[in-house]
Amino acid sequence: MTEKEWPLYEVFIRTRAGLSHRHAGSVHAPDDQMALDNARxxxxxxxxxxxxxxxxSDKIVASDPAESAALFDxxxxxxxxxxxxxxxxxxxxxx
Amino acid sequence: xxxxxxxxxxxxxxxxNALVLGQRMLELVAASPELxxxxxxxxxxLDYIGQxxxxxxxxxxxxxxxxxxxxLAFLRHEHEFRNLLLLEQPNGHFGDTIxxxxxxxxxxxxxxxxxxxxxxxxxxxIAARAAKEVRYHLRHAERWLVRLGDGTxxxxxxxxQSLDHLWRYTGEMFVADExxxxxxxxxDGPDLELMEGEWRRAVAAIVSxxxxxxxxxxxxAGGGKQGIHTEHFGFLIxxxxxxPRSFPGERW
Numbered sequence: 001m002t003e004k005e006w007p008l009y010e011v012f013i014r015t016r017a018g019l020s021h022r023h024a025g026s027v028h029a030p031d032d033q034m035a036l037d038n039a040r041x042x043x044x045x046x047x048x049x050x051x052x053x054x055x056x057s058d059k060i061v062a063s064d065p066a067e068s069a070a071l072f073d074x075x076x077x078x079x080x081x082x083x084x085x086x087x088x089x090x091x092x093x094x095x
Numbered sequence: 096x097x098x099x100x101x102x103x104x105x106x107x108x109x110x111x112n113a114l115v116l117g118q119r120m121l122e123l124v125a126a127s128p129e130l131x132x133x134x135x136x137x138x139x140x141l142d143y144i145g146q147x148x149x150x151x152x153x154x155x156x157x158x159x160x161x162x163x164x165x166x167l168a169f170l171r172h173e174h175e176f177r178n179l180l181l182l183e184q185p186n187g188h189f190g191d192t193i194x195x196x197x198x199x200x201x202x203x204x205x206x207x208x209x210x211x212x213x214x215x216x217x218x219x220x221i222a223a224r225a226a227k228e229v230r231y232h233l234r235h236a237e238r239w240l241v242r243l244g245d246g247t248x249x250x251x252x253x254x255x256q257s258l259d260h261l262w263r264y265t266g267e268m269f270v271a272d273e274x275x276x277x278x279x280x281x282x283d284g285p286d287l288e289l290m291e292g293e294w295r296r297a298v299a300a301i302v303s304x305x306x307x308x309x310x311x312x313x314x315x316a317g318g319g320k321q322g323i324h325t326e327h328f329g330f331l332i333x334x335x336x337x338x339p340r341s342f343p344g345e346r347w
Contacts, residue, residue, distance in 0.1 A: 006129065027131050028131055029131060030242065031242075034238060034239075034242070037135065037234075037235055037238065038131035038132075038134075041135035041138050042131060042134050042135075045138060
């Protein structure tokens with residue numbers, strides 16, 4: 001018996017047609033196909049979705065937390081990038 | 096038996112198959128090799144319990160003796176259960192569980208496909224629902240069998256042993272008795288002779304993809320359909336029925 005652990009997969013679910021896939025969690029699985037089965041059995045038991053993506057966690061390129069200051073802080077003082085300076089006329093509901 | 100009673104008895108038998116397999120699989124809750132597989136197995140087990148409920152409540156209704164689905168599941172004796180012997184076999188190791196699943200679901204899928212076309216509307220409706228669930232069960236079990244058979248030398252050897260061992264319980268699936276004959280002639284139900292060929296082809300395809308060998312025919316065990324069980328069955332229903340028998344009518 002080998003003690004090898006199954007690799008980790010990240011699971012993304014599309015909850016309804018027209019919406020985008022969202023991260024739901026992760027599963028272990030011996031290979032891609034079984035990862036899809038495991039994701040189905042772990043995350044869609046209560047009709048949570050209509051489509052599934054799985055991707056091996058080690059294939060995801062992630063930003064480095066140590067760099068978050070350089071990456072994200074500069075956006076903080078640029079309030080003009082948010083559409084907060086418009087007056088919304090009465091009666092407009094879907095803006 | 097009138098043909099009406101035969102349909103009732105046949106429905107009950109479908110319920111017995113689903114309940115006994117579901118009960119066996121539920122024994123694996125919190126006892127699976129991997130968390131994900133544990134969840135998958137419990138999902139599938141509950142599908143069978145759900146199907147058993149549909150069959151039993153329909154059988155109870157048809158019978159009209161005031162028995163409920165629970166009475167049929169929990170208050171009948173060993174010899175009154177008419178499930179296939181294959182389904183009461185112990186879970187054994189993971190290979191045994193998977194092989195049992197492949198052998199039965201391949202059969203059950205064909206049986207359900209035929210029941211979809213039968214002329215009893217209610218049974219056809221139940222079959223339609225069950226067929227969707229079983230399609231997934233079979234897919235899952237097939238994938239595992241291929242991975243075990245075509246995996247390591249050890250998993251290959253064990254899967255082959257499971258197949259050789261459980262093969263003897265496949266014969267009775269296709270031995271038509273009075274009820275099977277009645278279903279075919281009176282209700283346009285499954286034709287077991289036809290199904291046997293299709294089942295063999297389907298199982299042979301999976302087994303060969305799994306790089307395993309189909310066992311030689313050998314001698315086949317039988318008796319499940321007549322209520323004559325293997326020694327494992329008493330323990331299974333003892334555990335399953337213990338609570339309702341010890342505390343009759345208890346609710347929570």
